[in-house]
Structures are given as C-alpha cells and as structure tokens.
Amino acid sequence: MNSEEITVIPEDRQLVVRRIIDVLNSGPKLEILKILSEGKPLTASELSEKLKVKISTVLSHLDDLINTGLVKVETTSVGGRAIKKYGLVSNKVVLTIDIRTLTHIEEIGVEEYEKELEHLALQYLKAKRERKGELPLTIKVRDVAKTLNIDIEKAIGIVDYINTHPEVIVDNISYDLLEILRENKVATIRELADKLKVHPYWVVMAARKLISQGLIVFEENIVKVLSKNQDATI
Numbered sequence: 001m002n003s004e005e006i007t008v009i010p011e012d013r014q015l016v017v018r019r020i021i022d023v024l025n026s027g028p029k030l031e032i033l034k035i036l037s038e039g040k041p042l043t044a045s046e047l048s049e050k051l052k053v054k055i056s057t058v059l060s061h062l063d064d065l066i067n068t069g070l071v072k073v074e075t076t077s078v079g080g081r082a083i084k085k086y087g088l089v090s091n092k093v094v095l096t097i098d099i100r101t102l103t104h105i106e107e108i109g110v111e112e113y114e115k116e117l118e119h120l121a122l123q124y125l126k127a128k129r130e131r132k133g134e135l136p137l138t139i140k141v142r143d144v145a146k147t148l149n150i151d152i153e154k155a156i157g158i159v160d161y162i163n164t165h166p167e168v169i170v171d172n173i174s175y176d177l178l179e180i181l182r183e184n185k186v187a188t189i190r191e192l193a194d195k196l197k198v199h200p201y202w203v204v205m206a207a208r209k210l211i212s213q214g215l216i217v218f219e220e221n222i223v224k225v226l227s228k229n230q231d232a233t234i
Contacts, residue, residue, distance in 0.1 A: 007069065007089055011096040012141070012156045015164045018102060018110070019068045020095060028053070029061050033070065033088070041074065041087030062086055101157070117161035118168055124148055124158060125169055128197070135169070135198040166205070173198060174206040181216060181225035189221050 009016050023029045028051070035050055036042065044062060048055040065071035065086075072089050075082050105113045127147050128135045136143070139162055145155035162169060173196060180195055181187065189207075193200040207223055210216045217224050 005090045006092045008094045014101045036088045041085035137199040137201045170205045177206045186224045
C-alpha cells in the first residue's frame with residue numbers, strides 16, 4: 001500500500017478505532033505522523049533528531065503507531081547492518097465509528113472490556129479444539145457466535161480482540177505445543193496441528209514464539225525441542 005491509497009478501518013475493528021483516536025489525542029505521535037507524511041521513510045534515530053527527544057521515546061511512540069496500522073516498518077541491510085525505516089501506511093484513513101461500542105468501552109474501561117473479551121476468546125479456542133474440530137485460520141464472527149451461543153454483537157467484539165491481540169491465542173497454543181514436544185522431541189507442523197487441533201498457521205506462529213525464547217528449533221517443516229531447555233517454562 002502506498003501513501004496515496006486509503007486505509008479503511010471497518011466497524012468490526014473498534015479496538016483499533018479507539019487506538020487511533022488515542023493517537024490523534026497525542027501531540028508527540030501526531031508530530032511523528034506529520035513528519036512521516038512530508039517525505040520518505042525515516043529511521044528512529046532520524047526521527048529522534050528531528051523531534052529533539054530520546055530515541056527510546058520515539059521507539060515507544062512508533063510501536064503504538066504500528067499497532068494501530070498507521071505506520072509500517074521496513075528493514076534493509078546496509079553494510080551488513082539491519083536498518084529499520086518507518087513510513088506511513090497511507091496518508092488517508094477512514095474510520096467507521098460504532099458509537100455504542102466505543103461508549104461501552106469507555107463506561108467499563110478498556111482493561112475490563114479487554115479482560116472479558118480475552119476470557120471469551122479463550123473459551124472459543126477451547127471449544128473449537130475440544131468439541132468443534134479445530135481452530136480455523138480465519139476466525140469468523142458467525143462461527144464464534146454459534147460456538148459460544150452468543151449474539152453477533154458480542155462475537156464481533158471477540159473477533160476484533162483476537163485480531164488485535166493474536167498473542168493471546170498464540171501463547172495458549174505455545175504452552176501445549178511445548179508439552180507435546182517434550183514428550184515426542186520432534187514433530188512436523190502437520191502432526192502438531194493435528195494434535196493441537198488448530199490450523200497449521202497457528203502452529204507456525206506458536207513455534208516462532210518458542211524459537212524466539214530459545215526453546216525449540218524449526219527446520220524444513222520439522223520442529224524439535226532443545227534438550228537443554230526440557231525443563232524451561234514459557
């Protein structure tokens with residue numbers, strides 16, 4: 001997507017909408033967006049120089065902007081060094097605001113709202129794995145509503161939460177994946193997907209998490225547990 005295209009945030013992504021509204025109320029983040037809208041992608045150091053603030057502060061703001069989908073990061077290699085540059089996803093963003101959902105979030109608080117959705121998301125994961133076959137690659141609102149026997153509006157919130165916080169699902173699967181590997185030592189992605197009752201995509205995501213923690217290795221579709229970490233915990 002280039003800067004001339006339009007980013008559309010649909011009505012079923014109200015957590016993202018709220019994040020963007022928060023960004024628009026933040027002077028420093030708006031300043032970063034302004035700078036990025038005026039030219040080519042910049043490194044965090046270059047932004048730090050322009051803003052006259054610490055690079056750690058700039059990186060924190062950039063993380064928030066990336067999470068909202070307003071800013072993207074591209075990594076290039078220069079002289080053997082990995083260089084990250086940040087740029088706008090697009091100059092125009094269209095928000096579809098669901099007033100009822102946003103006011104509900106404000107009434108109960110973001111933390112409580114997300115805590116409830118996390119609980120329901122994990123219930124959905126458990127139900128799909130235990131009773132309904134497997135956790136699919138793409139989680140559909142109607143499937144969530146049917147599986148949990150809840151209304152569509154609540155199901156929309158759960159799917160929004162999972163899309164915004166996929167790590168909640170990945171963390172849960174990662175724990176079970178590691179337990180399987182501790183027993184079997186080695187398995188293919190397909191074998192793990194069958195055992196975990198999830199789409200292979202979720203196995204790959206969970207494996208990447210465990211690789212980053214130095215607990216397993218992943219080579220040519222084969223996942224192996226590292227023997228020195230047999231007793232490690234996630």
